[in-house]
Amino acid sequence: MGFQTPQPLLKDLLPKIAKGEIQLPDFQRGYVWDEERIRSLLVTIALGHPLGVVMTLQTGNDQVRFKPKPIEGAEVTQGEVEPALLVLDGQQRLTSLSQALWGDGVADTHDTRKKVVQRRFFIDIAQAVKDPGDLDDAVKSLPGDGVVRANFDRDIVLDVSTREKQLEHGYFPANLIYSDQGTSWLFDYADSGAAKAFLDAVVTPMQSYAIPSIELDKETTKDAVATVFEKVNQGGMKLTVFELLTAKFAGDAHYYRETGTDFRLKDDWEETRRVIEKYPVLESIQETEFLQAVMLLASQHGGTATTARKDDILDLSLADYRAWAGQVRTAMEWVAGFLDTEHVHTGRDVPYPPQLVALAALRVLMGEDIDVHGVRAKVRQWYWCGVLGELYSSSTETRLARDVDQVPDWARGADGAVTPRTVDEANFFESRLHSLRTRNAAAYKGIHALLMADGTKDWLHNQRFDRAHYLNLAVDIHHIFPKAWCIKNEIDPEFRESVVNKTPLARKTNQVIGSASPADYMAKLDSRAKIPAAELDAIVAAHQIDVADLRAGSFEAFFTKRREALLRLVESAMGKPAVRDVERDALGGGTESAAAFVDEPDDPEDPEEDDPPPEEE
Template sequence: MQVKNDPKPDILRIEELVLKVKTGDIKLPKFQRPFVWKKDDILALLDSIYNSYPIGSILLWLTKEKLASERKIGDLDINERPEEYPTNYLLDGQQRLSTLCGALYWNGDNPKSMWNISFDLEREEFIYPNGEEKPHYFPLNKLLGTFDFIGQCKKFEYHQNKDKYEANAGRLLQTIKDYKIAAVSIGDMSIDEVAPIFERINSTGRRLTMVDLMRAATWSGEFDLNDTINSVRDSLSNKRFEDVSETEILRNISSCSGVGINREDIDKLRKKVPTDLIEASEKCKKAYELAVDFITTELPVCSYNYLPYSLQIAFLVDFFNVCPKPNIHQRDELKKWFWRTAIGKSFASFNSAQLSLDLSDFRDFANGLLIEPRFEKSIHFEGFAFDDFRLNKASSKTLGLLLANKKPKSLLDGTPVNIESALSVVNRHEYHHIFPKAFLRVMGTKSSLINSHSNICLLNLGNNREISDTKPSLYFSELTERLGDKLESVLQTHLIDEEAYNAALRNDYETFIRSRSAKIIEQAKLNCGI
């Protein structure tokens, strides 16, 4: 007896397979990864087919579910079949099928296209012609059409190797047309049942994300989650927040629709009608614009890449959706909340239940039911000050923001440090070890202490290079002459007090690091409102 999900194998010639794509009988679901093959991979596949080597089967999912799908596979436009379901969605074989469709149906517009492939009839190999036109270069997009094939053969009609070229062109045509591929079809399964199958057979091991599944599950002629996410990102590009995580955008679409931001909440979107999804998306976009404006004007965050935790923006977007015009007190409390969650590593690990409770409290604050967001997690300020500095680490990003918030001035000349340059991307050239690493290694200092947050400051690139590995006692002794009566005010912008300054003059790292860590902790507590 055959069970409902029993795979059904079918053997299809390449020409039949490509035709199924062209007519829309086979579609590429939008949860598939992009086309990633390189030119060498493409040529290798075509060579395997020409030599009748096996290239593996493809896996299709035959379903009545109407999912978001790509409008092209390779360079081939896919016909819409709105009334003809069930449809075959391609689960495995995208790179191979895209190669065949792209090469055989290249439109000829761009000579540099990766689909501009010819078969060298002289050497019997697939090549990229690179603009060269030779009689024995047979373009693959001239292969399947009868008149195109005849017209191409006429180009070597009077060539001395005519017989060889005709024979090889005929063999190429028959091989491509008659090569058979096993197409295995599964059916009568929901998208949630299909997801683990896709994950298992996917050659990269890429797991389907919430966004992948919901993109497919919520698609309609009126609503496309992918377009919505891109629209939100585009609206934030002028603030350098176009890289905001698509997962966080999905969370906020869910919250703007009236539910939560956890996976089980997001799953409820599949039951929403398109008009509700569109309304939620519009609210989400407006809330993102307000949240990012707040982040970039009232906090020293110059780009999404320097946000310590992506969930911070998810919470702020939810707040601005509920309260688009917060008063001064609320804005001040939001800033304290930002520093507390960043320094306290609130979103480094979390569970769904706690996240729901925190979001509920945050909404109460937005609705004016609380005078401040609840924050019960203890903050380890000393651990923050002595943490190991590493680019892209959340706590180190937070340190960069803490230092940037002081509007630092370069130690050697007192000019303002270009904060936008330092924080718009994670830029190692704008960070400086006050006690140089090479000097501390010679002194036998432990690596963890060398890279301590308390040994890091922000400098312009030129100053950083000038100081390089110079001993602190040497370049600090020049600061009085260079900065004059501005010395103290410049040092304060780097959270360096008199004790730390004098310790640097003595190359006394132990005293310096103890004193500066105290200033960092003091500033961190001030920012947190503690």
């Protein structure tokens, strides 16, 4: 590997970026800098301060053949021009400079609130001339149209949208620094003395600004480039595992000899993404999670310790990736089916996204055996132990590896198989039912799914909560004794907001319930459902509710009995007894065992947090 250390002038780099002579490897992330970072960068250039080294790679390399893409804002489209250099480090800086200092000078960025905005940058001549050594206040970030508005955009505070108005206010457009139009603009500026001082103190030094760089030559090896990316990754905008692995796989010599082309991890991911798009419940699986599933399988079969650690994924070979990636993709469709049978219907309802990684790996390892009745029952038990025991909330990578090692033999009933630690360690405390309040908790989502899977139906529509009805009826988990009623009757928030006082219902059903006492809304449901009261009672009772207590409006009796019923539901799913740590003779409070769990804050996006608007009659 050879390299040069040129210091190209910024004024020479900008047109090369615009023409596509300098581009990016196509796996590089998008542009992410906010407007203040761009403005600060321009101040650095204007003051002549060092910018930091940019690293590039010459194209035409026989070993490293990254697919190029233009830097955002360039004048060319992807594939239109073959670049001479690819930027390995410095993308954000070069993109900022090319957008702010070239072309129309409008940068597509975001503000401090992460709102997408367009910004154009100007230099206040009077401010810059007053103190050329302190240009921070002189460099201005304005809206892309050059008009600053206030009072909800009704009042114009500053307008530099045209050349005439820029000259009037003395706001020099930053994109004219490296343009021939800059000189004529300053020539027309009314204060010729200030214009001359600004030209000497700011414009001329900026036009001679050089950027230090390292340019890797065409002999640079694939391994060397991978090392470069790992070193670069220790700094500012860190590359993801997927991006680093893309760099490693690109130009793999064996693959190139075998196929005559280069391996594009990004293109392969598109196949995976198409599978995910078919099953919205899988939306939490992104590039890294997919790679974790592949790594679990590759490491287990590679004679090393099973691992899902992100750092270890960088050791994944292209051969191993190709051996397992297709199988993981197929397994993901099985995972979507498994979740559907467990009544987890949307990505929002998935208790622990990392468990989907383990499920996909288990499907590959166990093949069709995983659907044998007894084997699937064990896999289901392991799944619910992880959810209800809330064990996938920390040390996820370690648990993934351990479960993939332990679950298959145990589920098949192999001789000498040990009980997976996820099953062995899982515990559920009765008092946890008091502190489960929102879908921020995995166990809350889990109980929601278990209720729907237990033969329950919507009270008004008498429809099971399969995926189609779940989506069509806008099902969510809602209060049984409405929040307004509970507040009026001074029910402790611990019990009012508990999952014990919530159940899955259609949006329309929740509107019928409104804020009335169950003693009142049950009579209303009798009328609206058009079925005998006894039949409605059976539908409601399937939600683990004592209907007599509901019709009597007796919250305490209802809560105590339903808490026990939900506890039995949890025990059935986990295949083991729960810890009963609540007083039997009253609603009571939890013992110290519940203190290990942090009470979830109310989720303002959850519709069950407040009673619905009254139903229109």
